[in-house]
Amino acid sequence: MAYRPALVLGTAVLLALIRLAVELELLPGWIYGLGAALLLGVTLEATLRAFRLSLLPGLGLLLAGIGLGYSAFYALLLLLAGVGALYLAWSPQMSEREQAAFWGWLLVWPAVGLLLVWQVIPSLYALWISFLDRFNFIGESRFAGLTNYEILLTRDPLFWKAIANTFWFVIVTVPLGILLATLVAILLNEKVRLQGFFRTLYFLPYITALTAAAAVWDWIYNPEFGFLNWLLGTPGLDWLSTPKGIFALALAPFGIELKGFWAGPSVAFVAIMVMSIWHLLGYQIVVILAGLQNIPKEYYEAAQLDGASWWQQQRYITWPLLSPTTFFLATLGLIGAFQVFTQVLIMTPTGGVLQDTLTITLYLYNKGFRDSDFSYASAIAMVVFVMILALTVVQQRALERKVTYEA
Amino acid sequence: MKLDLRSAIGRLFLYLLLSLGALAMAFPFYWMLATSLKSPQEAQQSRPVWIPERLKASNWRAAARLGAQGGSPLWGGYQAGRTITLRIYTGKVGPPPQVRIPSAAGAFFDPRAEGSQIQTRFREGYWEIAVTNRSSQSFRLLPLVVLISKSYPSYQPELPPDAVRSSGDDWRLEWVNIAPGALGYVLHNYREAWNAAPFGRYFFNSFFTAGTQVLVGLLLAAMAAFALARIAFPGKGAVWLLILATLMIPGEVLLIPSYVLLSKLGWINTYYALVVPWLASVFGIFLLRQFYLSLPTDLFDAARIDGASYWSQLWRIALPLAVPGLVTYGIFTFLGAYNALLWPLIVTDKPEMYTIQRGLQVFIGEAGSDYGALMAASTLSILPIVLGYFFAQQQFIQGVARSGIK
Numbered sequence: 076m077a078y079r080p081a082l083v084l085g086t087a088v089l090l091a092l093i094r095l096a097v098e099l100e101l102l103p104g105w106i107y108g109l110g111a112a113l114l115l116g117v118t119l120e121a122t123l124r125a126f127r128l129s130l131l132p133g134l135g136l137l138l139a140g141i142g143l144g145y146s147a148f149y150a151l152l153l154l155l156a157g158v159g160a161l162y163l164a165w166s167p168q169m170s171e172r173e174q175a176a177f178w179g180w181l182l183v184w185p186a187v188g189l190l191l192v193w194q195v196i197p198s199l200y201a202l203w204i205s206f207l208d209r210f211n212f213i214g215e216s217r218f219a220g221l222t223n224y225e226i227l228l229t230r231d232p233l234f235w236k237a238i239a240n241t242f243w244f245v246i247v248t249v250p251l252g253i254l255l256a257t258l259v260a261i262l263l264n265e266k267v268r269l270q271g272f273f274r275t276l277y278f279l280p281y282i283t284a285l286t287a288a289a290a291v292w293d294w295i296y297n298p299e300f301g302f303l304n305w306l307l308g309t310p311g312l313d314w315l316s317t318p319k320g321i322f323a324l325a326l327a328p329f330g331i332e333l334k335g336f337w338a339g340p341s342v343a344f345v346a347i348m349v350m351s352i353w354h355l356l357g358y359q360i361v362v363i364l365a366g367l368q369n370i371p372k373e374y375y376e377a378a379q380l381d382g383a384s385w386w387q388q389q390r391y392i393t394w395p396l397l398s399p400t401t402f403f404l405a406t407l408g409l410i411g412a413f414q415v416f417t418q419v420l421i422m423t424p425t426g427g428v429l430q431d432t433l434t435i436t437l438y439l440y441n442k443g444f445r446d447s448d449f450s451y452a453s454a455i456a457m458v459v460f461v462m463i464l465a466l467t468v469v470q471q472r473a474l475e476r477k478v479t480y481e482a
Numbered sequence: 483m484k485l486d487l488r489s490a491i492g493r494l495f496l497y498l499l500l501s502l503g504a505l506a507m508a509f510p511f512y513w514m515l516a517t518s519l520k521s522p523q524e525a526q527q528s529r530p531v532w533i534p535e536r537l538k539a540s541n542w543r544a545a546a547r548l549g550a551q552g553g554s555p556l557w558g559g560y561q562a563g564r565t566i567t568l569r570i571y572t573g574k575v576g577p578p579p580q581v582r583i584p585s586a587a588g589a590f591f592d593p594r595a596e597g598s599q600i601q602t603r604f605r606e607g608y609w610e611i612a613v614t615n616r617s618s619q620s621f622r623l624l625p626l627v628v629l630i631s632k633s634y635p636s637y638q639p640e641l642p643p644d645a646v647r648s649s650g651d652d653w654r655l656e657w658v659n660i661a662p663g664a665l666g667y668v669l670h671n672y673r674e675a676w677n678a679a680p681f682g683r684y685f686f687n688s689f690f691t692a693g694t695q696v697l698v699g700l701l702l703a704a705m706a707a708f709a710l711a712r713i714a715f716p717g718k719g720a721v722w723l724l725i726l727a728t729l730m731i732p733g734e735v736l737l738i739p740s741y742v743l744l745s746k747l748g749w750i751n752t753y754y755a756l757v758v759p760w761l762a763s764v765f766g767i768f769l770l771r772q773f774y775l776s777l778p779t780d781l782f783d784a785a786r787i788d789g790a791s792y793w794s795q796l797w798r799i800a801l802p803l804a805v806p807g808l809v810t811y812g813i814f815t816f817l818g819a820y821n822a823l824l825w826p827l828i829v830t831d832k833p834e835m836y837t838i839q840r841g842l843q844v845f846i847g848e849a850g851s852d853y854g855a856l857m858a859a860s861t862l863s864i865l866p867i868v869l870g871y872f873f874a875q876q877q878f879i880q881g882v883a884r885s886g887i888k
Binding site for chain 2: 078081098099100172174175176177178179180182183185186187188189190191192193194195196197198200201204212259262263265267271273274275276277278279280281282283284285286287288290291292293294295297299300302305310353356357358361362364365410413414416417420421424435436439440443444449452453455456457459460463464
């Protein structure tokens with residue numbers, strides 16, 4: 076019988092996926108006939124080579140499923156019932172390997188099917204949409220080739236603004252966050268009393284929703300009644316509506332004028348970055364703390380015997396041995412920077428004055444759901460996909476040799 | 483630089499640094515909570531009010547007494563036929579205070595103002611303001627404005643006003659609710675926020691979608707992970723490759739096509755849209771596969787020899803032994819689903835289908851400068867997660883630590 080039960084199951088799932096694609100108008104209707112013929116062939120071949128009466132109910136259900144499934148989507152459940160009935164009839168004669176093949180596929184199909192429908196197909200679909208001209212539900216759209224990409228990469232200052240903001244976000248929050256977290260984790264690792272209490276407090280921001288957290292920070296940054304302005308003695312400073320770049324501000328007293336990218340992230344965006352570091356810090360601390368506890372104590376004892384100072388121990392033992400963890404956090408921070416959205420939407424709903432807090436995801440959201448240009452938004456998504464892929468590969472290559480794995 | 487953390491000064495420095503950090507981390511939470519208990523005037527001070535008036539126990543008794551007059555001592559009210567008497571201690575008699583009930587902003591006719599009778603009279607040392615509800619309607623709140631002459635050297639209302647402003651020769655005292663009851667007084671902003679938007683529904687939606695996602699997701703991930711870790715089937719390599727490949731797809735790529743697919747299915751503004759796309763979790767499959775691989779093979783071989791099917795191996799052996807992994811996955815998935823804003827923002831635009839984050843986002847837009855209600859709603863939205871965190875801290879933190887180490 077070989078792997079025929081698993082094959083019948085697989086073909087049945089394939090037919091269901093085809094049916095879904097037809098329902099979504101992604102495939103023409105006749106493909107369903109093709110799939111049905113395939114399923115029919117596979118099933119008949121499997122049942123007729125060793126026909127028994129006990130196979131009939133399963134066969135009947137399967138046939139009914141194929142027939143009804145064309146008009147009514149939910150009739151496809153009959154296919155599953157049919158495969159189940161066939162399996163029950165076959166199972167007494169099935170060898171161990173055939174059992175394994177059937178059960179293996181039966182158990183992975185639900186997850187794999189969902190991944191195909193909601194991850195793989197949408198990704199390919201996004202690629203297709205990005206080649207269309209202003210695809211949305213309102214009008215007809217034509218194939219436009221690479222026009223969207225051409226506009227995006229060569230004529231769209233906002234896109235590059237968003238990329239620059241993402242760049243600044245990574246450059247500021249990733250090193251600063253990891254540095255702060257390492258500091259706190261090293262301190263917490265020093266046999267501190269109340270370690271649990273501190274850890275609980277530091278971790279708290281990470282589990283709170285960004286929506287509420289951003290609302291509080293928005294209130295803290297409030298120009299008239301905000302806590303921060305009271306603390307710093309800067310009444311009336313409107314943090315979140317200040318589009319001036321921080322480098323430009325810092326160097327202005329020396330008569331140096333910086334413009335565009337070199338002006339640096341705006342004050343508003345830095346305010347958002349501070350909030351973002353606050354939100355993620357607890358996560359980074361806990362991960363680094365776990366990394367620290369993996370470093371064998373003997374190294375420190377040996378170093379102490381050799382007369383190494385506290386600082387030297389951190390520099391020559393902790394830091395290198397922690398590098399896999401920091402590397403992991405850096406990669407995560409890089410990917411996370413491309414997804415910054417919630418805090419920006421809450422604190423600067425329009426993307427800030429002069430779009431100075433525009434992030435990639437906010438731009439994509441604006442293009443797709445405010446301007447209803449799904450094609451352009453998909454082109455943004457595709458470019459981001461390629462950028463993340465390229466960056467992670469580069470990062471892997473560049474850091475691979477410098478990262479110390481396994482003590 | 484020589485820093486010996488074992489010396490006394492080193493320890494002191496260490497604790498000082500840690501406490502300072504903890505203070506910075508915790509402050510936004512304190513500020514959220516404190517603001518949520520403030521009156522508008524307290525919130526809008528250029529100099530921060532550390533402890534709101536509503537948290538002072540001395541005011542609770544007056545709030546309860548006034549509340550009892552209008553309805554209940556806990557939640558107050560302004561029921562039909564009830565009379566609420568507020569005292570303002572002035573010491574000696576002077577110009578009588580002028581009292582009125584402010585009508586709601588933008589309303590031409592306010593039944594509360596029309597149907598009430600207001601009397602003021604001087605007793606020993608205090609002015610007594612009696613407001614009687616002559617209408618047949620009951621109200622939740624009774625706002626009040628009292629103008630009292632500046633000629634009094636001092637005036638001491640029984641319940642501190644929510645705002646005091648100067649108005650010509652008078653002080654203008656404003657109460658958002660003169661018959662609050664003890665809880666109604668302290669939790670005024672919470673009650674107003676709760677009544678301003680269907681937060682109950684939002685909470686239900688969030689819990690329902692996150693819960694379904696966790697339960698069904700767990701089942702699917704456990705099944706797939708078990709097959710990948712413990713069953714030798716043809717095509718396993720390809721399945722594993724596919725799962726690894728989906729790891730590389732960033733979330734942004736999926737937003738637009740998923741939205742299009744969901745609209746074509748007619749699933750926008752349904753629970754399906756909030757749940758189904760997130761049911762298969764690569765993270766869960768990874769995590770649980772790792773767990774299953776760490777279990778001894780003999781366990782499964784023995785069960786197989788005893789004739790246990792793969793299904794019962796999954797339920798009887800693999801799942802019970804992988805509980806720590808399941809808990810980690812459950813917490814992460816619940817947190818992710820409960821805290822998500824972008825997805826609900828895209829797939830829901832009807833208040834009945836809003837999750838709590840989506841509802842809060844809309845509320846933030848509508849509340850304007852009512853920071854008390856805004857912070858009350860924010861506090862409410864994070865409350866379930868924070869409570870869960872305090873009860874199951876170890877699981878939260880270990881789960882995160884586990885996700886960081888391969």
